[in-house]
Amino acid sequence: MAEKQAVIRIHPDDTVVVALRPLKKGEVTALPGGGSISVAGDIPAGHKMAVGDIAAGDRIIKYGYSIGEAQAAIPAGSHVHTHNMKTLLSETPEYHYNPQSAAAYAQVPADDGDIPEIDVFRRKDGQIGIRNEVWIVPTVGCVNRSAEALAAWADVEYTKAYNIDGVYAWPHPYGCSQMGEDHAATRTILADLVKHPNAGAVLVIGLGCENNTVEEFKKVLGDYDPERVQFLITQQVSDEIAEGRQILKKLAEYAGTFKREKAKASELIIGMKCGGSDGFSGITANALVGQVCDTITVMGGSAILTEVPEMFGAEQMLMDRCETPELFEKTVRLITDFKNYYISHNQVVYENPSPGNKEGGITTLEDKSCGCVQKGGKAPVRGVYKYGERIGGKGLQLLEGPGNDIVSTTAMTAAGAHIILFTTGRGTPLGAPIPTVKISSNTDLAQRKSNWIDFNAGRMLDENPAAVRDDIMRLILDIASGRKKTRNELNGYREIAIFKEGVTL
DSSP: OOOOOOEEOSSTTOSEEEESSOBOTTOEEEOTTSOEEEOOSOBOTTOEEESSOBOTTOEEEETTEEEEEESSOBOTTOEESTTTEEOOOOSSOOOOOOHHHHHTTOOOOOOGGGSOEEEEEEOTTSOEESOOEEEEEESSGGGHHHHHHHHHHHHHHHTTTTTOSOEEEOOOSOSSSOOHHHHHHHHHHHHHHHHOTTEEEEEEEEOSSSSSOHHHHHHHHOSOOTTTEEEEEGGGSSOHHHHHHHHHHHHHHHHTTOOEEEEEGGGOEEEEEEOSOOTTTTTTHHHHHHHHHHHHHHHTOEEEEOOGGGGTTTHHHHHTTBSSHHHHHHHHHHHHHHHHHHHHTTOOTTOOSOHHHHHTTOOSHHHHHHHHGGGGTTOOEEEEEOTTOOOOSSEEEEEOOOSOHHHHHHHHHHHTOSEEEEEESSOOOOOOSSOEEEEESSHHHHHHTTTTOSEEGGGGGTSOHHHHHHHHHHHHHHHHTTSSOOHHHHHTOOOOOOOOOSOOO
């Protein structure tokens, strides 16, 4: 049997290859496309090796894009990493819009007969949910423990009794002692959660003296169905637990009236996230999610890409795919506004990747970003949204949000995602309020942390990528239809976090 390929060259123009296994000094390894090279020093798996001599000051090319600059001469076969290259990111790059480039990414819609069906819960407003749960949303952190106590009790008492998928609370530390945009963002995200169609019914629980009182919150929430959404102000009742249990009984009864029915997968909204990335993330897991993104958007579904700081250095890739000049301008503002947020706090825009990212083979933020945006596949950009806004269009949508795992998964949930595809090379147990599919970039992680990982994208290196894509699509449709649960659901790992910029009173 022929020896497995030891390195991979992602793009023909790349000046580096990525080690698929640890490389030892002195070994001779074949290069993709022909030829061979002698390894100049030990190189860990997932790390980069120069395919030719690189002069000091030369740009390092990976994914066909610059990921930084050589700080010193790098001989062929040498390890390329933090010791000999640096970022070239700046706060004020120039961007350009090319209509011809955007046209090249146009999609041909799938025939209706080729779009698979899923089993969903159809809500009164026409939205679909892929779970039928009862959610408890605190207006303020002061009532977190009351909300959690009610959820834990009701989950045992009402889930089986009313044939629902569970009762869950979403504690957070905000709703008071905030000002301006922070306070507005808290109310908006909480209102988005109340509206989420994976919840068949919702209890909003408040204290009574907070800034985000129930009455003020209702103004942000707008119209709501009183059968589906009910409220409890704990200062106004003698026993908030007893009162909450009675309200939850009614809500569970109401949620239990919904039954799964057929719908086209074109109604799905997927969120896309990476956390604990390594040198394989952009090659396997993110590339696989990119194929899923293309498949879903061709069907007429929606896909959300966020983590704006992890677009820095790769933003032109996305700008080249904006369908209109207006979307291009919105994307430019999305990037520059987030950079200005960093600058306003006297921080540099490139203080990323993390120590774990670097250990896994990622060197600069450009390196990380070029791998991160692979999750968007080749789909054209059809929408750009601010933090807290709900997705209203089809196709690939860019959403304002940070790279932080809990904040960004919450933002995508609030924007309307039914399910999140979460890629990881290092591993993480974290889960959003919605099903969170953990996709490992390498086989070792999938085997070592099988209690966290739902799908092994490391298979992309050894199997037909189209077959791997078909397998994960089947898993996604099974999860959406309730035939399978994600690891985060089985483990009970679900949480939210809200973006905060200003002071705390």
